Amino acid sequence: xxxxxxxxxxxxxxxxxxxxxxxxxxxxxxxxxxxxxxxxxxxxxxxxxxxxxxxxxxxxxxxxxxxxxxxxxxxxxxxxxxxxxxxxxxxxxxxxxxxxxxxxxxxxxxxxxxxxxxxxxxxxxxxxxxxxxxxxxxxxxxxxxxxxxxxxxxxxxxxxxxxxxxxxxxxxxxxxxxxxxxxxxxxxxxxxxxxxxxxxxxxxxxxxxxxxxx
Amino acid sequence: xxxxxxxxxxxxxxxxxxxxxxxxxxxxxxxxxxxxxxxxxxxxxxxxxxxxxxxxxxxxxxxxxxxxxxxxxxxxxxxxxxxxxxxxxxxxxxxxxxxxxxxxxxxxxxxxxxxxxxxxxxxxxxxxxxxxxxxxxxxxxxxxxxxxxxxxxxxxxxxxxxxxxxxxxxxxxxxxxxxxxxxxxxxxxxxxxxxxxxxxxxxxxxxxxxxxxx
Numbered sequence: 001x002x003x004x005x006x007x008x009x010x011x012x013x014x015x016x017x018x019x020x021x022x023x024x025x026x027x028x029x030x031x032x033x034x035x036x037x038x039x040x041x042x043x044x045x046x047x048x049x050x051x052x053x054x055x056x057x058x059x060x061x062x063x064x065x066x067x068x069x070x071x072x073x074x075x076x077x078x079x080x081x082x083x084x085x086x087x088x089x090x091x092x093x094x095x096x097x098x099x100x101x102x103x104x105x106x107x108x109x110x111x112x113x114x115x116x117x118x119x120x121x122x123x124x125x126x127x128x129x130x131x132x133x134x135x136x137x138x139x140x141x142x143x144x145x146x147x148x149x150x151x152x153x154x155x156x157x158x159x160x161x162x163x164x165x166x167x168x169x170x171x172x173x174x175x176x177x178x179x180x181x182x183x184x185x186x187x188x189x190x191x192x193x194x195x196x197x198x199x200x201x202x203x204x205x206x207x208x209x210x211x212x213x214x
Numbered sequence: 215x216x217x218x219x220x221x222x223x224x225x226x227x228x229x230x231x232x233x234x235x236x237x238x239x240x241x242x243x244x245x246x247x248x249x250x251x252x253x254x255x256x257x258x259x260x261x262x263x264x265x266x267x268x269x270x271x272x273x274x275x276x277x278x279x280x281x282x283x284x285x286x287x288x289x290x291x292x293x294x295x296x297x298x299x300x301x302x303x304x305x306x307x308x309x310x311x312x313x314x315x316x317x318x319x320x321x322x323x324x325x326x327x328x329x330x331x332x333x334x335x336x337x338x339x340x341x342x343x344x345x346x347x348x349x350x351x352x353x354x355x356x357x358x359x360x361x362x363x364x365x366x367x368x369x370x371x372x373x374x375x376x377x378x379x380x381x382x383x384x385x386x387x388x389x390x391x392x393x394x395x396x397x398x399x400x401x402x403x404x405x406x407x408x409x410x411x412x413x414x415x416x417x418x419x420x421x422x423x424x425x426x427x428x
């Protein structure tokens with residue numbers, strides 16, 4: 001319980017920056033670099049060093065004054081906070097172009113996000129055998145499969161008109177987290193979490209910065 | 215120039231939240247709602263009302279005390295700040311599953327992000343005619359096409375090992391903004407901007423929130 005209460009004190013913006021830190025730390029670990037300064041880590045992540053020191057101060061003492069952070073301990077702690085020190089069981093609903101790209105994404109697997117089931121309502125796709133022997137099933141099988149395979153996260157890449165209904169089926173089957181790529185706001189029960197991915201937000205950020213350059 | 219100096223004062227986190235506000239505002243405008251309270255807007259965006267008031271205070275006087283914000287003026291100002299009141303000319307490099315999904319994304323078009331060229335090095339794809347008569351070209355044509363069509367934003371969905379080289383070709387052809395989906399950090403000249411999209415970051419946020427629920 002001590003760990004839980006510690007977790008709660010970390011502010012949301014810090015949590016959102018942690019994945020940024022974990023990537024360069026993994027590369028440093030692979031390159032056998034034992035210690036990294038806040039300046040170097042900041043440069044690798046594209047944030048300022050004061051921000052790095054402030055963020056990392058929230059969770060324990062990995063800083064060695066004047067030297068830097070111990071790479072492996074820091075990475076371990078970040079992974080534990082982010083829940084990336086374990087595996088998560090995912091299902092995909094919607095095997096169009098985007099769904100296929102996500103299913104084949106090597107980074108998901110590498111970081112412990114494993115697709116164990118795929119659903120699509122297209123009769124031409126149902127029964128198709130994918131990587132790892134996963135067979136595409138009709139969405140009417142969601143409840144049965146989610147419970148059998150103990151699926152924790154649902155990834156929705158259906159057309160927008162179907163996304164809410166699919167989310168509800170997932171929630172009622174016991175999935176408590178949904179990553180939604182359909183361009184709608186998913187309504188969800190209190191006990192569940194939804195993360196929406198909207199590529200136009202990234203384009204808008206880019207266009208804003210580009211307009212400032214001119 | 216007055217407008218530019220005004221722009222510079224808006225803090226980065228506020229800018230990053232502006233696209234969140236513009237979506238519900240567009241829906242309200244379509245539904246002919248003239249005024250929206252900070253409470254309603256906050257609920258529609260999933261942020262708290264104090265944050266909405268603080269963010270919107272940065273750019274002009276659209277708040278009517280005790281009533282709310284004028285939907286159409288507020289949306290117009292946000293679009294002008296984000297550069298979404300104009301059209302942007304994009305090219306796509308990499309017509310795999312993800313590239314195809316982005317090319318077909320209806321929200322891009324709706325928000326003024328128009329693909330005018332597509333490149334892929336696969337001989338089976340070169341020459342293929344896509345929507346709007348766009349013909350898939352070999353990446354060696356990038357410089358010529360970017361200059362001819364005055365392309366401003368490059369979207370990279372190539373394998374990671376090719377992404378840096380492609381970015382450099384785009385930059386030297388005159389593209390100053392890159393949206394990168396390849397899982398690498400793109401090195402860029404000072405005069406250019408790069409936005410990286412990494413789906414695992416969204417999954418990690420989701421997993422963190424899910425772990426907190428348990």
